[in-house]
Amino acid sequence: MKLSWIRAQVATEVKERLRSTATVTALVAFFILSFLWIPDPKSHAVSIAWQARDGVTTSGVYNAAYVGAAAAILASFFLSLAGFYLVAGSVRRDARRGLGAILAATPLSKTAYLGGKLAAHCAYLGTVAIFTLASGVAVFLTYGTGPLRIGELVVPFLLLVLPCLVFVASLALLFDVMPGLRGRGGLVIYFFVWTFLLFLLPMQLHGGIERTQRITGWPVYDPGGLALFVDLLERSVTDLVPGKLSIGIDILDHPVRRVVWNGLRFPPGAVLSRLTTLAWALVPFLLSVAVFDRFDPARRASRHRIRPRTASEKGRDELREAAPSGLAPRESLSSLPPFSPSPGILRSVLAESRLIWSLSGPLRWPLLATAVVAAVPGIPGRFGAAGFLLLLAPALSEVGAREAIHGSGGLVFSQPGVPQSMVLWKTLSAVLFVAVLSLPRLMMTVLSPQRALAFLLGGIFVAVFAIGAGVLTRGGKLFTGLYVALLYAAANGLPPLDFAGAFAPQPSLAVSAAYVAGGLGLLALAELRSRPPQ
Amino acid sequence: MLEIRSLTKRYPGGVLALADFDLTVESGVLGLLGPNGAGKTTLMSILATVTKPTAGTFLWEGKDGVADPLSVRRVLGFLPQDFGVYERLTAREFLVYLGRLKGIAERDLKGRVGAVLELVNLHQVADRRLGGYSGGMRQRVGIAQALLGDPRLLIVDEPTVGLDPEERVRFRNLLSEIAHGRLVIFSTHIVSDVEAVASQIAVIRRGRLVTLATPEELLQRAAGKVFTAVVASDELAQAQSRVPVSSLIRRADGVHLRFVGSGEALPGSRPVEPTLEDAYLFTTELRE
Numbered sequence: 001m002k003l004s005w006i007r008a009q010v011a012t013e014v015k016e017r018l019r020s021t022a023t024v025t026a027l028v029a030f031f032i033l034s035f036l037w038i039p040d041p042k043s044h045a046v047s048i049a050w051q052a053r054d055g056v057t058t059s060g061v062y063n064a065a066y067v068g069a070a071a072a073i074l075a076s077f078f079l080s081l082a083g084f085y086l087v088a089g090s091v092r093r094d095a096r097r098g099l100g101a102i103l104a105a106t107p108l109s110k111t112a113y114l115g116g117k118l119a120a121h122c123a124y125l126g127t128v129a130i131f132t133l134a135s136g137v138a139v140f141l142t143y144g145t146g147p148l149r150i151g152e153l154v155v156p157f158l159l160l161v162l163p164c165l166v167f168v169a170s171l172a173l174l175f176d177v178m179p180g181l182r183g184r185g186g187l188v189i190y191f192f193v194w195t196f197l198l199f200l201l202p203m204q205l206h207g208g209i210e211r212t213q214r215i216t217g218w219p220v221y222d223p224g225g226l227a228l229f230v231d232l233l234e235r236s237v238t239d240l241v242p243g244k245l246s247i248g249i250d251i252l253d254h255p256v257r258r259v260v261w262n263g264l265r266f267p268p269g270a271v272l273s274r275l276t277t278l279a280w281a282l283v284p285f286l287l288s289v290a291v292f293d294r295f296d297p298a299r300r301a302s303r304h305r306i307r308p309r310t311a312s313e314k315g316r317d318e319l320r321e322a323a324p325s326g327l328a329p330r331e332s333l334s335s336l337p338p339f340s341p342s343p344g345i346l347r348s349v350l351a352e353s354r355l356i357w358s359l360s361g362p363l364r365w366p367l368l369a370t371a372v373v374a375a376v377p378g379i380p381g382r383f384g385a386a387g388f389l390l391l392l393a394p395a396l397s398e399v400g401a402r403e404a405i406h407g408s409g410g411l412v413f414s415q416p417g418v419p420q421s422m423v424l425w426k427t428l429s430a431v432l433f434v435a436v437l438s439l440p441r442l443m444m445t446v447l448s449p450q451r452a453l454a455f456l457l458g459g460i461f462v463a464v465f466a467i468g469a470g471v472l473t474r475g476g477k478l479f480t481g482l483y484v485a486l487l488y489a490a491a492n493g494l495p496p497l498d499f500a501g502a503f504a505p506q507p508s509l510a511v512s513a514a515y516v517a518g519g520l521g522l523l524a525l526a527e528l529r530s531r532p533p534q
Numbered sequence: 535m536l537e538i539r540s541l542t543k544r545y546p547g548g549v550l551a552l553a554d555f556d557l558t559v560e561s562g563v564l565g566l567l568g569p570n571g572a573g574k575t576t577l578m579s580i581l582a583t584v585t586k587p588t589a590g591t592f593l594w595e596g597k598d599g600v601a602d603p604l605s606v607r608r609v610l611g612f613l614p615q616d617f618g619v620y621e622r623l624t625a626r627e628f629l630v631y632l633g634r635l636k637g638i639a640e641r642d643l644k645g646r647v648g649a650v651l652e653l654v655n656l657h658q659v660a661d662r663r664l665g666g667y668s669g670g671m672r673q674r675v676g677i678a679q680a681l682l683g684d685p686r687l688l689i690v691d692e693p694t695v696g697l698d699p700e701e702r703v704r705f706r707n708l709l710s711e712i713a714h715g716r717l718v719i720f721s722t723h724i725v726s727d728v729e730a731v732a733s734q735i736a737v738i739r740r741g742r743l744v745t746l747a748t749p750e751e752l753l754q755r756a757a758g759k760v761f762t763a764v765v766a767s768d769e770l771a772q773a774q775s776r777v778p779v780s781s782l783i784r785r786a787d788g789v790h791l792r793f794v795g796s797g798e799a800l801p802g803s804r805p806v807e808p809t810l811e812d813a814y815l816f817t818t819e820l821r822e
Contacts, residue, residue: 343637
């Protein structure tokens with residue numbers, strides 16, 4: 001491996017990514033989340049709690065050990081999800097910018113190139129993790145009791161978060177080079193990979209989520225660190241009833257009993273368990289090296305091969321084999337039919353909406369199917385709504401940044417139908433797209449107007465969130481990451497997060513309206529930030 | 535037709551791309567010539583209403599194109615120097631999308647798109663995804679979209695990049711044909727491209743207009759200022775430091791230089807008829 005290449009790669013990527021709006025947005029989001037995750041101890045909210053043997057819900061006082069452990073597991077959840085979206089697409093970007101072709105013509109091997117990328121991802125995510133650690137310190141300074149023991153804040157971070165980030169960085173590489181995963185669909189698929197591979201599977205392998213007995217060994221496969229976290233917590237709290245540990249924001253109807261908990265202790269077996277994650281990280285990395293096409297356009301184009309032609313189509317095939325050469329000599333502009341253009345915002349909004357549909361590619365049909373199923377009452381409707389809201393993520397994620405991503409701004413923004421406010425144009429188009437697809441569900445209005453209206457508001461929120469985040473970050477990844485995480489939390493029964501009223505028994509219009517208002521605020525920011533296209 | 539008044543563009547960071555640029559032209563093909571970084575692309579972006587100037591304005595048929603960009607966009611066909619396409623769309627789908635943004639009615643759109651695809655000879659591959667197109671084919675898609683709205687003002691920035699020699703000739707012919715009653719602004723640093731089609735040439739350097747003239751006027755100005763000389767190979771570097779060289783050919787008797795300036799600069803020089811390339815070199819190197 002060429003060390004100089006790796007050094008250069010690390011320095012460039014860390015610098016470039018740290019300067020991005022996406023990084024700042026992610027850090028602000030984490031800062032806010034930290035205070036939600038470790039809420040005011042006087043409130044009835046709690047995120048790490050256990051049922052003691054006397055049946056009382058108990059948690060720790062906010063000493064450095066508790067805050068360190070809570071902030072570390074939050075960082076592990078958050079950075080393994082948002083961190084992926086922050087680093088994903090790096091290889092694709094090299095290909096798009098033409099850098100890939102230049103690198104492919106050098107002696108740099110696939111392993112060295114991807115090794116450099118992995119190191120850069122790790123360095124960047126590690127740097128972001130340091131900032132998230134600062135959020136933990138901020139929480140401690142706000143609510144904490146007792147002395148600020150830096151070691152108790154830092155050690156859980158080092159052992160839980162960092163190995164997790166290496167694994168995620170490696171997965172991001174795999175998603176970047178694997179055909180079928182490197183597009184917008186891959187960004188959605190990752191969410192399920194994240195849920196299953198990083199958290200559900202390790203928990204299942206280590207005694208199950210609802211286990212009633214304590215486990216004696218250490219987790220062998222635990223990239224997210226949750227299985228080890230649960231294990232260590234169970235070992236360190238003597239009066240905890242196994243299987244009665246709750247990790248996740250919970251609002252109780254009574255105050256939480258707070259006891260002194262001395263935090264996570266990492267015996268050698270636990271440390272080894274975390275080091276094992278580094279070995280597991282090699283699996284996606286080696287797979288990436290195996291499948292990486294080294295920017296060979298022939299291998300990339302193979303995905304778009306034209307289907308075999310029938311005999312009657314052979315004649316046309318011959319014409320298609322080679323690019324037809326030259327501009328047609330006998331045609332002239334005056335031979336074109338006369339017409340009178342009448343550009344306008346309505347026509348442009350319709351055109352953009354239709355383009356969103358066209359560019360959704362194969363996702364269009366499941367999107368349509370889930371939109372229809374979402375209209376069915378009961379549980380099928382809930383699944384349909386969840387699927388529909390999920391599939392909106394890849395359909396809308398790049399709309400606000402499409403011209404920046406593809407370099408088509410010069411062609412698009414010089415058209416007479418495009419209004420002065422690109423943000424307004426994109427938003428209206430995305431809202432129209434969502435509204436049309438929501439029609440089946442809206443027809444439920446007769447049965448449940450509140451549910452239908454909440455769904456419409458939720459759809460509008462998705463559209464404005466996608467456009468606002470897209471314009472601000474000039475990409476679609478951060479929107480996808482944050483939105484999918486929000487949707488997951490909403491689907492798991494947190495009423496304040498149910499922006500579309502799709503999961504709560506009684507949808508709240510106020511909640512949906514609040515999300516739309518927040519989205520409009522984001523749009524206003526995007527409008528302010530969007531400069532005239534250069 | 536087009537009047538540019540004191541157009542100035544300063545980019546964040548202080549780079550002055552255009553400085554007090556004035557120009558007035560009528561219909562025909564205006565060739566913009568200038569070295570890299572002269573300000574050609576910035577000027578074209580401003581005229582295409584994609585970039586706003588720092589100061590100054592331009593009038594298109596009496597209407598202020600900076601204050602009222604829509605009046606320009608309605609008659610504009612623009613081919614930027616670098617442009618991206620949506621690789622998952624076919625050429626036809628892409629042109630239909632842009633046609634809608636131009637305001638072409640649905641009833642006219644299909645025929646119009648088909649016609650421009652024929653014009654650029656892509657009709658046989660119009661339903662293939664743009665991701666599978668070569669650079670030259672993409673460039674032709676760019677040309678097709680610029681012609682789609684029957685523009686009265688056609689701005690094409692380095693349009694011949696990526697085209698093969700035959701395509702270049704045909705594209706130049708197309709521009710000549712289009713230019714009747716319209717204004718075509720054609721930027722390039724390939725002098726032979728401009729020579730074939732331009733009715734007027736604007737030479738730009740360091741963000742300023744050096745001269746606006748017909749090709750004949752440029753040639754007249756350079757008359758008597760272009761020479762050839764033969765120098766030994768080991769004297770070449772010294773000769774190049776003394777005169778602006780427009781071309782050189784190595785032959786058995788030495789290096790045959792073609793240069794602009796004074797015939798006394800190199801011994802044994804003899805005057806020759808200037809080409810437009812010589813005239814351009816004369817304009818940019820010696821007239822400042």
